[in-house]
Amino acid sequence: MPDPESSRERIIEVAADLFLKQGYGATGIAQILDATGILRGSLYYHFPTKEDLLIATLEWRKKMMWPEVMQPVFDRLDDPIERVFGILDGYRQLLLMFEFQLGCPIGNLALELGESHGRVRELLAENFENWKRAVRTCLQEAAARIPPEVRSDDLAHFVLTVMEGAVMLARTYRTIDCYDRAVNSLRDYFERLSAAATDWNRPVAKRRK
Amino acid sequence: MPDPESSRERIIEVAADLFLKQGYGATGIAQILDATGILRGSLYYHFPTKEDLLIATLEWRKKMMWPEVMQPVFDRLDDPIERVFGILDGYRQLLLMFEFQLGCPIGNLALELGESHGRVRELLAENFENWKRAVRTCLQEAAARIPPEVRSDDLAHFVLTVMEGAVMLARTYRTIDCYDRAVNSLRDYFERLSAAATDWNRPVAKRRK
Numbered sequence: 001m002p003d004p005e006s007s008r009e010r011i012i013e014v015a016a017d018l019f020l021k022q023g024y025g026a027t028g029i030a031q032i033l034d035a036t037g038i039l040r041g042s043l044y045y046h047f048p049t050k051e052d053l054l055i056a057t058l059e060w061r062k063k064m065m066w067p068e069v070m071q072p073v074f075d076r077l078d079d080p081i082e083r084v085f086g087i088l089d090g091y092r093q094l095l096l097m098f099e100f101q102l103g104c105p106i107g108n109l110a111l112e113l114g115e116s117h118g119r120v121r122e123l124l125a126e127n128f129e130n131w132k133r134a135v136r137t138c139l140q141e142a143a144a145r146i147p148p149e150v151r152s153d154d155l156a157h158f159v160l161t162v163m164e165g166a167v168m169l170a171r172t173y174r175t176i177d178c179y180d181r182a183v184n185s186l187r188d189y190f191e192r193l194s195a196a197a198t199d200w201n202r203p204v205a206k207r208r209k
Numbered sequence: 210m211p212d213p214e215s216s217r218e219r220i221i222e223v224a225a226d227l228f229l230k231q232g233y234g235a236t237g238i239a240q241i242l243d244a245t246g247i248l249r250g251s252l253y254y255h256f257p258t259k260e261d262l263l264i265a266t267l268e269w270r271k272k273m274m275w276p277e278v279m280q281p282v283f284d285r286l287d288d289p290i291e292r293v294f295g296i297l298d299g300y301r302q303l304l305l306m307f308e309f310q311l312g313c314p315i316g317n318l319a320l321e322l323g324e325s326h327g328r329v330r331e332l333l334a335e336n337f338e339n340w341k342r343a344v345r346t347c348l349q350e351a352a353a354r355i356p357p358e359v360r361s362d363d364l365a366h367f368v369l370t371v372m373e374g375a376v377m378l379a380r381t382y383r384t385i386d387c388y389d390r391a392v393n394s395l396r397d398y399f400e401r402l403s404a405a406a407t408d409w410n411r412p413v414a415k416r417r418k
Contacts, residue, residue, distance in 0.1 A: 023234075023321070025232075025234060025235065026234065103320070107320075107377060108320060110377055110378075110380065110381040111312070111316075111317060111320045111321070111377055111380070112232070112320070112321065121381060121383070124381050125381055125382050128378065128381065128382075150397065154390050154393065154394055155394065157378075157387070157390050157391060157394070158371075158390070158391055158394035158395075160374070160378065161371055161374035161375050161378060161391040161394075162367075162370055162371060162374055163374070164373070164374040164377050164378065165369070165370035165371055165372070165373040165374030165375075165377075166370050166374075168316060168319055168320055168373050168374075168377075169319075169337065169366075169369065169370060169373065171319070171320070172319040172330065172333050172334055172337065173334050173337075174330070178366070181363050181366050181367070182366060182367055182370040184363065185363055185364065185366070185367035185370075186367075188359065189398045189401070192398070192401045192402070192405065193401070196401065
């Protein structure tokens, strides 16, 4: 008899992949059974409803964000600002590798399930929060290159905003240029922040509310 | 007998509204018939397939963008940069008025129909292009407040990117603060651009590729 835990993991991974590729609504239970080779009873044993399975995939994404999205970038790059742009480069690679068919797993579900309730929306937000936390850590490390009136939390939120918008536009236009132009503008903003932070002659702006 | 042109218009407006509120996939033909009170035969006469209807709603959105999204802002505000932020404020009002249930009509469909082909994707892109064109016109008018190395087309693209990302995050978190923080960061970028453009002592940066 197969190990129940490994069946559970396998269902989650397959479902997460299908939700990413096709969306949540368009993915049927039958398709998940086909793709996993797991019996219907076993699926319902682990996940009584399709929403339970969605919740499990979002918890899994949350757990995998550090090892899959962040860690490889942090291992490869040392400079904290370059790490932020390295994370953005990961989504660029995803767009190119899957020819614009895949975007950000969380962003896609966020728009599809904008109307959903309770735990699903909480988990989408928790995934976003974890992402921002990693970026914020980099920005705090690079504090000397960011003017003190710019809060690292706001800036991390802005980086996420730009990434999600840029992924959406690149997928619509099917061109990486859409993604690159947005990231270049963000880079220009970072360069201007850095210039302001290191220019001792410029007056310090008031902190924005 | 009702005027066929007015039936056609009515179907388009009702369908556009339902696609915005529920998504394209979740909207059934029966629901459109119910909401319009139009006979099935008449619907099929105008739109042989659901995709034909989707295409007509996207053409309608394209036509309505100027009078509905841009014109009221341009009438109310004179300053070109304030017009850009006035357009962004329109989406803020939409989020608040419909309690985060509605986002950007085009952005929503763009993510839902990322996989769609031909004319649908073209029309999504044309809607985005029209939006950017209006913003770019403002930026060109405000050229004295933007350093020459920053291209107005890139900056308009960046404004759209930020708007789409901010709408997505505000809808996920169900808080306008998410939207406002992103727009504030964009505002900070514009202020830094303006400071650089009007500071004659600073060296001009090289134009980014």
